Amino acid sequence: MNNKLVKSILNGDKVSISRAISLVENQHNDADKLLTSLYSYIGRAKRIGITGPPGIGKSTLVNELVIALRKMKKKVGVIAIDPSSIFTGGAILGDRIRMQAIGPDDNVFIRSMATRGVHGGLNRAATEVADILDASGKDFIIFETVGAGQSEVEIFRTADVTVVVLSPESGDSIQAMKSGLMEIADIVAVNKSDLPGADAFVTTLRNTLEISRSAKGNNKNITIIKTQSNQGIGIDDLLNAITEYLHNLDRSGQLSERRKKLLQGRIKSLILSKLENIITEDPAITKLIESYSQTKNKTTPYEFVNKVIKMMVK
Amino acid sequence: MNNKLVKSILNGDKVSISRAISLVENQHNDADKLLTSLYSYIGRAKRIGITGPPGIGKSTLVNELVIALRKMKKKVGVIAIDPSSIFTGGAILGDRIRMQAIGPDDNVFIRSMATRGVHGGLNRAATEVADILDASGKDFIIFETVGAGQSEVEIFRTADVTVVVLSPESGDSIQAMKSGLMEIADIVAVNKSDLPGADAFVTTLRNTLEISRSAKGNNKNITIIKTQSNQGIGIDDLLNAITEYLHNLDRSGQLSERRKKLLQGRIKSLILSKLENIITEDPAITKLIESYSQTKNKTTPYEFVNKVIKMMVK
Numbered sequence: 001m002n003n004k005l006v007k008s009i010l011n012g013d014k015v016s017i018s019r020a021i022s023l024v025e026n027q028h029n030d031a032d033k034l035l036t037s038l039y040s041y042i043g044r045a046k047r048i049g050i051t052g053p054p055g056i057g058k059s060t061l062v063n064e065l066v067i068a069l070r071k072m073k074k075k076v077g078v079i080a081i082d083p084s085s086i087f088t089g090g091a092i093l094g095d096r097i098r099m100q101a102i103g104p105d106d107n108v109f110i111r112s113m114a115t116r117g118v119h120g121g122l123n124r125a126a127t128e129v130a131d132i133l134d135a136s137g138k139d140f141i142i143f144e145t146v147g148a149g150q151s152e153v154e155i156f157r158t159a160d161v162t163v164v165v166l167s168p169e170s171g172d173s174i175q176a177m178k179s180g181l182m183e184i185a186d187i188v189a190v191n192k193s194d195l196p197g198a199d200a201f202v203t204t205l206r207n208t209l210e211i212s213r214s215a216k217g218n219n220k221n222i223t224i225i226k227t228q229s230n231q232g233i234g235i236d237d238l239l240n241a242i243t244e245y246l247h248n249l250d251r252s253g254q255l256s257e258r259r260k261k262l263l264q265g266r267i268k269s270l271i272l273s274k275l276e277n278i279i280t281e282d283p284a285i286t287k288l289i290e291s292y293s294q295t296k297n298k299t300t301p302y303e304f305v306n307k308v309i310k311m312m313v314k
Numbered sequence: 315m316n317n318k319l320v321k322s323i324l325n326g327d328k329v330s331i332s333r334a335i336s337l338v339e340n341q342h343n344d345a346d347k348l349l350t351s352l353y354s355y356i357g358r359a360k361r362i363g364i365t366g367p368p369g370i371g372k373s374t375l376v377n378e379l380v381i382a383l384r385k386m387k388k389k390v391g392v393i394a395i396d397p398s399s400i401f402t403g404g405a406i407l408g409d410r411i412r413m414q415a416i417g418p419d420d421n422v423f424i425r426s427m428a429t430r431g432v433h434g435g436l437n438r439a440a441t442e443v444a445d446i447l448d449a450s451g452k453d454f455i456i457f458e459t460v461g462a463g464q465s466e467v468e469i470f471r472t473a474d475v476t477v478v479v480l481s482p483e484s485g486d487s488i489q490a491m492k493s494g495l496m497e498i499a500d501i502v503a504v505n506k507s508d509l510p511g512a513d514a515f516v517t518t519l520r521n522t523l524e525i526s527r528s529a530k531g532n533n534k535n536i537t538i539i540k541t542q543s544n545q546g547i548g549i550d551d552l553l554n555a556i557t558e559y560l561h562n563l564d565r566s567g568q569l570s571e572r573r574k575k576l577l578q579g580r581i582k583s584l585i586l587s588k589l590e591n592i593i594t595e596d597p598a599i600t601k602l603i604e605s606y607s608q609t610k611n612k613t614t615p616y617e618f619v620n621k622v623i624k625m626m627v628k
Contacts, residue, residue, distance in 0.1 A: 275589050
């Protein structure tokens with residue numbers, strides 16, 4: 001691997017980080033080599049997931065968190081997952097607009113990723129981009145998504161702490177409370193908490209969480225924080241809740257347990273993606289599949305596949 | 315496999331079809347056996363993909379197509395892919411609302427599938443649900459999606475003909491014209507064609523398609539049909555365009571070529587999903603991955619994965 005690139009990533013050089021991210025996003029041949037070279041520098045950063053319905057002030061909240069973390073001299077990476085529709089285009093302008101809010105700062109790196117067009121799966125790409133940011137010396141990496149799809153929920157499994165953002169006004173928030181989303185929440189931020197009905201909403205939310213907690217017999221205590229992201233209100237409380245959660249996770253040994261589990265999952269997907277390459281590129285297997293598809297068959301695809309597996313696997 | 319279930323699916327029994335679809339959606343152990351038993355009855359139905367921006371009258375258009383096909387005594391299956399957000403819930407009510415419009419009819423089967431929560435991938439599930447409907451004697455199977463994500467676009471690769479629905483009013487339509495979506499279009503329906511500017515929109519669309527066609531040096535001729543789905547206007551024209559397209563595809567031998575290619579792709583994903591099961595269930599591999607994750611390692615995951623592959627693959 002290009003040692004110069006590795007060194008400048010470790011030094012936090014933005015251009016090199018961008019280049020590395022492109023390699024990973026495009027599954028360039030050099031991506032694995034690069035990640036191998038960076039591997040021993042990965043694992044220090046804490047990963048924060050932030051999700052919630054669209055239009056709830058999530059981006060503003062993330063920007064405020066970044067500003068608060070910078071005041072504490074922390075280095076921050078943001079990965080904004082944009083569920084870009086074919087129709088609405090993509091996240092192309094996102095980075096620039098956000099950059100303006102935070103200003104030029106060598107210790108903040110913001111990257112938008114579209115949900116389509118990422119080779120090898122969004123989850124893999126997002127995790128590897130986080131690894132690059134981790135190696136580049138960031139203290140915190142924030143994943144931001146609207147949580148629209150399964151692949152985005154998967155990403156939160158790789159976060160150390162997950163914040164679900166709701167608002168008193170939104171019917172979507174009620175929906176989120178009912179849906180599986182609350183199951184991934186470690187902390188809930190009730191944004192736009194100056195709106196009428198905010199306190200009632202928080203009470204309902206607390207009761208709902210309490211009931212679901214006792215129904216499932218778990219003892220997970222979800223902290224609820226009221227915020228007004230456009231006024232910068234509640235940001236410090238939220239940040240305290242996040243850091244306290246992470247601190248407890250670390251002290252109890254759960255952080256290292258979680259990361260071991262994550263590593264296992266990652267290894268499985270890496271193995272699978274290698275096997276996919278073999279199936280696509282091995283001439284014998286390709287020929288076998290081609291000739292099967294050309295002939296009128298008596299064996300069904302399901303039987304044929306079992307035959308191929310027997311040939312392939314030890 | 316339960317012979318009674320197979321027989322009643324082949325007879326088009328709705329309850330049995332629903333049961334079979336559930337097996338496939340949940341990747342039940344019996345799903346592969348069932349699909350194997352049905353395999354020799356699959357391949358007769360023509361598969362139509364219909365996509366376009368939200369709110370453009372797609373569902374109404376699909377309903378009208380179903381009614382028109384029923385007048386021709388054709389049996390129809392509809393698979394509506396709902397890009398259900400965590401926040402907006404799902405497609406739970408969709409089937410019932412649609413059923414009411416078409417009325418009780420043993421020769422129409424409508425199924426909504428949510429984009430989340432489908433085991434083993436939406437594309438695989440949708441294709442296998444189509445196989446069940448195909449085996450149940452449907453003449454046409456319509457896939458309907460808003461085309462929001464990569465996985466939905468994948469589904470269109472399995473369709474014999476793809477209709478993109480646009481409207482003169484929508485900015486999303488302009489976006490769709492610019493985006494990769496037009497590349498999967500075989501036919502374009504310009505819905506809400508009574509709106510002002512419809513003719514100008516069609517002209518622009520025609521010119522855009524012409525320019526892109528000559529730029530890419532292909533000779534694909536995309537038919538444009540004006541429709542007003544809420545008035546039932548243009549439905550017959552659209553249906554004629556679809557059946558003509560399918561007829562030409564069949565006559566030129568392209569249909570059988572396409573289906574061979576599809577079969578190859580499907581076999582690859584079946585192999586991959588079997589290999590995934592092996593990685594997850596084989597005790598030796600599981601143990602190896604676990605012990606790797608437990609120890610402070612000098613080998614990186616990327617190196618470790620190569621070792622596992624060597625052990626696993628012949």
